[in-house]
Amino acid sequence: MRYLFFIAAVLAAGFLTSSPYKLQLLTFIGINTLLALGLNMLMGYTGQISLGHAAFYGLGAYTSGVLTVHYHWSPWLGLAAAIVLAVAAAFFIALPLLQLSGFYLGMGTLGFGMIMFVVFRQMSLTGGDSGLVGIPGLFIGPLSLDSPRNYLFFVWAVAIISIFLCERLIHSRIGRALRAIHDSERAASSMGIDTGKLKVHIFVLSAVLAAVAGFLYAHLVSFISPSSFDFLVSVRMVTMVVIGGMASIWGSLLGAAVLTVLPETLTVFSEYEMIVYGLVLIVIMILLPQGLFRGVLDIYERAGSKAGKASARSQG
Amino acid sequence: MNALEARQEKPLPVLRVEAVCKSFGGIQALNDVTFDVPAGSIFSLIGPNGAGKTTLLNLVTGSFPADSGQVVFRETMLNGRKAHERVALGIARTFQNIELFGSMSVLENVLVGRHVKTRCGFLGAMARLPRTIGEEREARSRAMELLDFVGLRDAASQRSTDLPFGWQRFLEIARALATGPRILLLDEPASGLNAVETSSLAELLEKIRKSGVTLLLVEHDMSLVMKVSDRVLVLNHGMKLAEGTPCEVQANEAVIAAYLGRDKAGPRC
Numbered sequence: 001m002r003y004l005f006f007i008a009a010v011l012a013a014g015f016l017t018s019s020p021y022k023l024q025l026l027t028f029i030g031i032n033t034l035l036a037l038g039l040n041m042l043m044g045y046t047g048q049i050s051l052g053h054a055a056f057y058g059l060g061a062y063t064s065g066v067l068t069v070h071y072h073w074s075p076w077l078g079l080a081a082a083i084v085l086a087v088a089a090a091f092f093i094a095l096p097l098l099q100l101s102g103f104y105l106g107m108g109t110l111g112f113g114m115i116m117f118v119v120f121r122q123m124s125l126t127g128g129d130s131g132l133v134g135i136p137g138l139f140i141g142p143l144s145l146d147s148p149r150n151y152l153f154f155v156w157a158v159a160i161i162s163i164f165l166c167e168r169l170i171h172s173r174i175g176r177a178l179r180a181i182h183d184s185e186r187a188a189s190s191m192g193i194d195t196g197k198l199k200v201h202i203f204v205l206s207a208v209l210a211a212v213a214g215f216l217y218a219h220l221v222s223f224i225s226p227s228s229f230d231f232l233v234s235v236r237m238v239t240m241v242v243i244g245g246m247a248s249i250w251g252s253l254l255g256a257a258v259l260t261v262l263p264e265t266l267t268v269f270s271e272y273e274m275i276v277y278g279l280v281l282i283v284i285m286i287l288l289p290q291g292l293f294r295g296v297l298d299i300y301e302r303a304g305s306k307a308g309k310a311s312a313r314s315q316g
Numbered sequence: 317m318n319a320l321e322a323r324q325e326k327p328l329p330v331l332r333v334e335a336v337c338k339s340f341g342g343i344q345a346l347n348d349v350t351f352d353v354p355a356g357s358i359f360s361l362i363g364p365n366g367a368g369k370t371t372l373l374n375l376v377t378g379s380f381p382a383d384s385g386q387v388v389f390r391e392t393m394l395n396g397r398k399a400h401e402r403v404a405l406g407i408a409r410t411f412q413n414i415e416l417f418g419s420m421s422v423l424e425n426v427l428v429g430r431h432v433k434t435r436c437g438f439l440g441a442m443a444r445l446p447r448t449i450g451e452e453r454e455a456r457s458r459a460m461e462l463l464d465f466v467g468l469r470d471a472a473s474q475r476s477t478d479l480p481f482g483w484q485r486f487l488e489i490a491r492a493l494a495t496g497p498r499i500l501l502l503d504e505p506a507s508g509l510n511a512v513e514t515s516s517l518a519e520l521l522e523k524i525r526k527s528g529v530t531l532l533l534v535e536h537d538m539s540l541v542m543k544v545s546d547r548v549l550v551l552n553h554g555m556k557l558a559e560g561t562p563c564e565v566q567a568n569e570a571v572i573a574a575y576l577g578r579d580k581a582g583p584r585c
């Protein structure tokens with residue numbers, strides 16, 4: 001039911017908006033939703049931080065970009081290659097990194113993000129600092145996704161399917177195990193959960209979502225450069241998750257929307273982006289640790305229940 | 317004596333601890349400890365603070381490896397097996413400092429305990445196949461049964477950490493039972509409980525034993541230990557001080573001197 005409303009909202013937004021700029025903005029929200037969703041599975045639900053997720057976003061974008069531009073592959077094969085590479089890279093770095101926890105995991109993923117950033121800048125295939133130009137648009141059979149509206153629908157279809165699948169995952173045996181790791185890793189392994197393996201798997205899943213987002217981004221803008229995948233982008237992803245609320249799938253959507261629209265509409269914002277994110281993270285973590293979305297709802301509920309009876313706080 | 321009699325006198329051990337040693341830095345937490353836990357018994361482990369009781373449980377569950385010695389569970393050598401593998405074999409535990417999953421409801425906590433008894437993976441969860449749905453339904457009904465068993469059915473939808481402290485201990489037991497153990501290790505389950513809760517704990521322990529689960533109990537509450545235990549082992553400074561029936565241990569001079577004190581010494585055995 002919720003999904004029907006959601007799909008209707010996307011269709012309405014798509015057909016009622018005519019300016020290509022606004023259509024593209026809505027499309028970016030969809031792409032960022034995928035990023036926030038994937039990171040939320042890792043951070044919000046499983047409690048493992050990553051400060052280098054832009055690396056997987058970039059990996060998805062560059063893999064498909066390079067293969068279509070230089071080797072004339074079909075973008076869909078490019079997507080497959082991007083996913084395979086993201087899975088391989090995520091396994092490769094997760095195996096050693098996820099032995100670490102908290103602070104060290106943050107440092108490790110940060111390091112990975114920096115290395116990938118340097119790779120994007122230095123390789124001749126990626127076009128270095130000047131970027132990769134001429135990435136082709138997408139076709140589904142004869143249907144061109146070149147029009148902003150078609151691309152918007154395509155991106156949102158991917159986003160909605162991803163949200164749907166992630167929601168199912170969370171409400172399953174695996175989802176409970178992930179949340180158990182978040183709450184107490186010791187207790188989780190005393191329940192027979194292979195915490196090491198599960199952490200690697202969820203890291204891989206979130207890397208794949210980021211890579212798919214990167215693919216969608218590259219074929220939308222047709223030009224990519226390393227600065228789209230730098231540390232600031234990783235921090236922006238973390239901020240989206242925190243604004244929307246850790247462990248909230250629909251919050252990811254909100255976080256993505258806020259951090260896509262704000263930098264576009266407030267020019268001051270783009271100049272001081274990093275500072276703003278820092279402040280937002282600090283303020284939300286201190287004042288509304290469940291995220292802006294849940295936090296405001298909680299305040300609202302508390303006000304409501306004060307007016308009524310002293311009822312117990314509902315669970316998030 | 318024929319074989320049958322021998323078996324009745326000494327049932328096969330479900331757990332054998334053989335000459336285990338463990339030190340942390342300079343502290344010898346366990347020093348050459350050996351004992352057998354007979355199947356179907358309630359076996360208690362007592363001793364002063366820092367005696368090494370929790371360390372022993374941690375060695376059995378695989379939180380860390382022993383320096384030397386071995387732990388054998390029903391003919392399986394546990395050395396080198398990871399903690400989560402041991403749960404699948406049939407070893408469950410609770411924690412001295414309650415470790416519930418705080419973001420989850422009471423029911424969900426027990427459902428996590430069904431992890432080893434269910435199979436659905438990432439793809440199964442996303443596809444939500446009939447098998448997954450059936451498995452989930454079964455897990456839920458088993459979890460509700462267990463909540464009933466410990467008396468928490470009515471609290472199923474509450475957030476676990478909102479429960480009164482004593483109930484949280486019962487929830488931890490239900491959660492551990494959900495893994496379908498053959499042996500359940502309880503680390504001071506009565507600590508923080510009031511008198512009423514302690515007596516229902518004693519009943520619960522009996523019920524668990526009757527259901528066929530062996531219990532290895534670490535506990536400071538002597539009246540509880542003496543009431544429910546079949547055998548008692550006393551640890552002191554990481555070493556085995558005495559082992560025997562509750563009566564034997566209570567009457568043991570060394571145990572009285574090191575731990576029990578005169579007033580708790582064996583009264584009427």
Ligand SMILES: Nc1ncnc2c1ncn2[C@@H]1O[C@H](COP(=O)(O)OP(=O)(O)OP(=O)(O)O)[C@@H](O)[C@H]1O
Binds near residue numbers: 344345363366367412
């Ligand atoms: N993970 C650890 N790291 C370092 N030292 C430890 C660790 N676990 C236990 N110890 C030390 O080993 C000794 C035995 O501790 P243990 O927790 O097993 O005692 P205990 O018998 O459970 O005591 P209590 O009744 O207080 O729970 C103590 O000196 C303790 O400080």
Ligand SMILES: [Mg+2]
Binds near residue numbers: 369371503
């Ligand atoms: Mg202890």
